[in-house]
Amino acid sequence: xxxxxxxxxxxxxxxxxxxxxxxxxxxxxxxxxxxxxxxxxxxxxxxxxxxxxxxxxxxxxxxxxxxxxxxxxxxxxxxxxxxxxxxxxxxxxxxxxxxxxxxxxxxxxxxxxxxxxxxxxxxxxxxxxxxxxxxxxxxxxxxxxxxxxxxxxxxxxxxxxxxxxxxxxxxxxxxxxxxxxxxxxxxxxxxxxxxxxxxxxxxxxxxxxxxxxxxxxxxxxxxxxxxxxxxxxxxxxxxxxxxxxxxxxxxxxxxxxxxxxxxxxxxxxxxxxxxxxxxxxxxxxxxxxxxxxxxxxxxxxx
Amino acid sequence: xxxxxxxxxxxxxxxxxxxxxxxxxxxxxxxxxxxxxxxxxxxxxxxxxxxxxxxxxxxxxxxxxxxxxxxxxxxxxxxxxxxxxxxxxxxxxxxxxxxxxxxxxxxxxxxxxxxxxxxxxxxxxxxxxxxxxxxxxxxxxxxxxxxxxxxxxxxxxxxxxxxxxxxxxxxxxxxxxxxxxxxxxxxxxxxxxxxxxxxxxxxxxxxxxxxxxxxxxxxxxxxxxxxxxxxxxxxxxxxxxxxxxxx
Numbered sequence: 001x002x003x004x005x006x007x008x009x010x011x012x013x014x015x016x017x018x019x020x021x022x023x024x025x026x027x028x029x030x031x032x033x034x035x036x037x038x039x040x041x042x043x044x045x046x047x048x049x050x051x052x053x054x055x056x057x058x059x060x061x062x063x064x065x066x067x068x069x070x071x072x073x074x075x076x077x078x079x080x081x082x083x084x085x086x087x088x089x090x091x092x093x094x095x096x097x098x099x100x101x102x103x104x105x106x107x108x109x110x111x112x113x114x115x116x117x118x119x120x121x122x123x124x125x126x127x128x129x130x131x132x133x134x135x136x137x138x139x140x141x142x143x144x145x146x147x148x149x150x151x152x153x154x155x156x157x158x159x160x161x162x163x164x165x166x167x168x169x170x171x172x173x174x175x176x177x178x179x180x181x182x183x184x185x186x187x188x189x190x191x192x193x194x195x196x197x198x199x200x201x202x203x204x205x206x207x208x209x210x211x212x213x214x215x216x217x218x219x220x221x222x223x224x225x226x227x228x229x230x231x232x233x234x235x236x237x238x239x240x241x242x243x244x245x246x247x248x249x250x251x252x253x254x255x256x257x258x259x260x261x262x263x264x265x266x267x268x269x270x271x272x273x274x275x276x277x278x279x280x281x282x283x284x285x286x287x288x289x290x291x292x293x294x295x296x297x298x299x300x301x302x
Numbered sequence: 303x304x305x306x307x308x309x310x311x312x313x314x315x316x317x318x319x320x321x322x323x324x325x326x327x328x329x330x331x332x333x334x335x336x337x338x339x340x341x342x343x344x345x346x347x348x349x350x351x352x353x354x355x356x357x358x359x360x361x362x363x364x365x366x367x368x369x370x371x372x373x374x375x376x377x378x379x380x381x382x383x384x385x386x387x388x389x390x391x392x393x394x395x396x397x398x399x400x401x402x403x404x405x406x407x408x409x410x411x412x413x414x415x416x417x418x419x420x421x422x423x424x425x426x427x428x429x430x431x432x433x434x435x436x437x438x439x440x441x442x443x444x445x446x447x448x449x450x451x452x453x454x455x456x457x458x459x460x461x462x463x464x465x466x467x468x469x470x471x472x473x474x475x476x477x478x479x480x481x482x483x484x485x486x487x488x489x490x491x492x493x494x495x496x497x498x499x500x501x502x503x504x505x506x507x508x509x510x511x512x513x514x515x516x517x518x519x520x521x522x523x524x525x526x527x528x529x530x531x532x533x534x535x536x537x538x539x540x541x542x543x544x545x546x547x548x549x
Contacts, residue, residue, distance in 0.1 A: 018549070049549060056388045057381060057548040073388035084385055090378030092317060099316040107309035107386035147382065 007068075008033045008155050008186030009054065014063035016049050016210075023049040024210040026063070031188050031203075033154070036181045038201035038218070039190040042298055046210035047190040048087055051159050055084055067155060079108035083148030084157040085141075093133030097124060097143050100132060101150060110150050118146040123172075137164030145176070156180055158189045162196045174200040194222070194294045208298040222293040230261045230269045233282035240278050247272065258282065303396060306387050310370075310400035319369055327362040328412055334358070335416045339423035346430040351506045353420040354432065354440045357413045360448040360500065361476070363405035365469060367455030371397060372465035381548055390543045398456045398536060405452030409445040417441060440504070443521075447500045450528045454495060457532050460539025472496075481512055488516035495531055499524045 007030035014027040024046040031037045041047050052058040054065040056072040067075060067082060075081045091100050101115040119125045122142040127135065135143065141164050148156060158177075162170045177200050181187050191197045204222060205215040214221040231254075234240040241251045241259055250262040261269055266283050273280050314320050334356040338344075344352040374380040387393040417437055424431045432440070455472065462468040476496035484491035484498060491513060492498045501511040502524035508516050519527065 018547075052547075052549055055385060057384060059545075059547060075388075078388055079386050086381055088378070090381065092313075092373065092377045092379055094318050095313075095316050099312070103309050103313050103316070104382060104386055106312050107306055107383070109305045 007031060009188060010064070010066050010069070011050065011054065012064045012066075014050065014053060014065055015061045016046075016053055016058060017061050022210055024053070024060075024207075027207065027210065027212050028063075029205045029212060029215045031155075031186050031205075033186045034181055034184050035202040036177050036187040036189060036197075036200055037203040037205060038194075038197040039188055039205050039207070040194055040197070040294065040298075041190075041192065041207040041213075043192050045192070045207045045298070047192075047207065048159055049210075050207070051084075051086070051157055051188075051190060055082070055086075055157065077109070077151070079104070079153065080110070080151035081153055082155045082157065083151060083153035085144045085148045085159065085161050087159040087163065091132040091140065091143065094131055096129050096131055097135065097139075097146075098128040100143065101147060104147050105150055108151050114150050114152070118149045121149060122146040138166055138169045141165055141169070145173075154185055156185055156187045156189075158187070160190055160192070162191065162193075170196065206294065206297050213297040222297070228263065228265045229286040230264055230266045231258050231282065231284050231286045232261060232266075232269050232273070232280060233258045234273060235279040235281070239276070240273055243272055243276055243278075244269065260286065303392060306392060306396035307400055307403075309386070310397050311404065314366070314370060314400060314404055320366060323362045323366055324408060327359045327408065328415070330358045331356050331412045331416050332419055335420050336423065339420050339427070339429075343429060344424075349424065349430050350432045350436055350440050351504070351510060353424065354413070354417055354437060355444060355504055355506055356416050356420070357409055357444045357448070359405065359409040359412045360444075360451045361496075363401065363408060363448050363452040364455035364472060364476075364496075366404070367401040367452050368459040368468045368472060369465065370401060371456050371459035372463055372468050375463045376465050384548065391540050394460065394536065394540050394543060398453050398532075401452035401456045402449045403452075405448035405450075406445050409448030410441065413441040413444045443504045446525070447503050450503070450525070450532065451496070451500070453532045454528065454535065457535035457539055460543060461535060484511070484513040484516055488513060492516045492518055493527060495528055499528050503528070 009031035011030070012028050014024055016024045027050060039047055049058060053060050054072065065071070072078055072082065098115060098119065101118065102112060105112055105115050116125070119128045122145050124139060124142050124146060127139060132140065132143070141161065145161065161173055165173060177187050177189060189197055189201070198218070201218055203216060204218050206213040206221060232240065237253065237257060237259055244251045244261055244264065249264045252260050254260055266285050270280070270283055335353060338353050338356060342352060374383055384390060384393060421431055458472060459468050462471060480491065480494035480497045483494055497511045498513055498516060498518055501508065502518045503521050505521060508514060508518050
């Protein structure tokens with residue numbers, strides 16, 4: 001019998017409407033432990049609404065958002081199970097970074113020794129006793145991540161965590177995400193910029209206008225799954241297209257008359273043409289970047 | 303609940319606003335006590351309420367409580383607070399208890415300091431002083447009012463998220479509306495929380511709060527009315543908080 005695995009995060013038919021605006025519509029996806037999942041979509045796509053609903057901060061109009069089958073507010077010890085960094089992390093400006101964490105540690109019943117540990121982990125120990133109003137954006141983001149790690153949670157949720165980080169900070173954050181997933185944690189990280197997370201995610205969930213556009217391993221959702229794409233210009237374009245379709249390749253003509261063959265490398269297309277003595281004027285591999293695929297997905301349906 | 307209460311008390315202690323307002327409360331209380339003890343000649347009957355109700359902590363704990371709850375919205379810390387305590391009712395209950403406890407402790411400390419300073423000055427001037435039992439009773443009544451007003455301030459702060467509006471609103475209520483009510487409609491004014499009810503609980507004569515014509519409630523009834531105010535404001539505030547989307 002196949003083993004049944006429970007997803008760390010399960011979103012099922014989630015919908016949320018703010019007045020006349022449908023922020024999220026019938027959204028379903030899951031996040032597995034031990035993997036970094038990128039939650040991608042343009043600004044206003046519904047990412048933050050989804051994450052805040054998952055964390056019990058927004059009440060959905062329909063559907064469910066659960067951790068191992070339980071809503072966030074039903075978890076017996078929420079901050080020990082889920083750590084979250086939300087966009088525009090806010091702190092009392094007059095309180096020190098250390099005191100901010102001490103308050104959260106007390107509220108979550110975490111040992112106070114964790115405060116020093118997470119401050120070291122995010123490289124903020126030296127500034128821990130300074131008031132937060134003197135922190136840079138990057139330092140505030142590190143403090144927010146420290147807060148998320150306080151309870152040593154199984155699930156990490158980060159909403160646009162690279163905002164305000166400088167390039168070394170972004171690299172540090174990527175390494176952190178990979179390290180946390182390697183420890184078996186489920187990591188869900190949202191971004192409106194694919195380039196920010198492409199190097200660190202295993203899976204992606206792409207949404208636009210509150211609707212799911214694709215989910216699964218990065219390569220299958222945003223390229224790689226369809227195989228290579230070849231652009232070919234032939235004297236008998238219709239004949240070559242028919243021959244390729246007979247071999248189950250997807251072929252379409254672009255406005256200039258060239259053929260775009262999905263799933264076939266130039267060598268394969270060349271062999272078919274040679275076999276049937278079709279003269280070729282152009283035969284090149286088309287590079288379809290992740291960004292191209294991302295834009296196609298998110299702009300396809302408005 | 304204990305963890306949340308501890309967190310709320312820690313929140314309260316780790317801001318400069320708390321330290322500043324506590325300092326002002328200590329300073330004004332001792333100043334009033336010294337001025338009254340030095341400049342007036344209280345009788346045996348009046349000395350207890352003339353000198354030993356100089357504790358101003360009740361006013362400052364109301365302001366601190368409003369700052370404490372409205373600051374969660376102002377600084378957007380409400381999100382991290384509710385991530386740590388997703389049960390919003392428990393969060394609000396812990397905050398209410400924290401400010402009641404803070405009011406109680408602050409008032410006890412200030413009232414004891416006022417008692418020591420007042421007794422020293424009155425004794426030095428050979429003026430009448432209260433019995434120790436009477437003095438302890440007055441200190442406890444002062445603390446009771448501070449605890450109730452701490453809770454009331456917090457509950458009122460849940461109704462008005464805008465911090466300046468909430469603070470100015472309560473000050474206008476305490477220093478303009480309530481005295482006007484006591485003067486013009488004493489039968490209504492005797493239910494005013496910041497003046498009449500507080501005076502009833504502290505057993506201060508009605509004339510001392512400008513309510514010569516008001517028939518103040520008994521201390522027990524005043525406590526019940528105050529608890530009803532707190533309960534009503536808390537219930538409405540809790541419903542609003544539970545319905546609110548934090549986006």
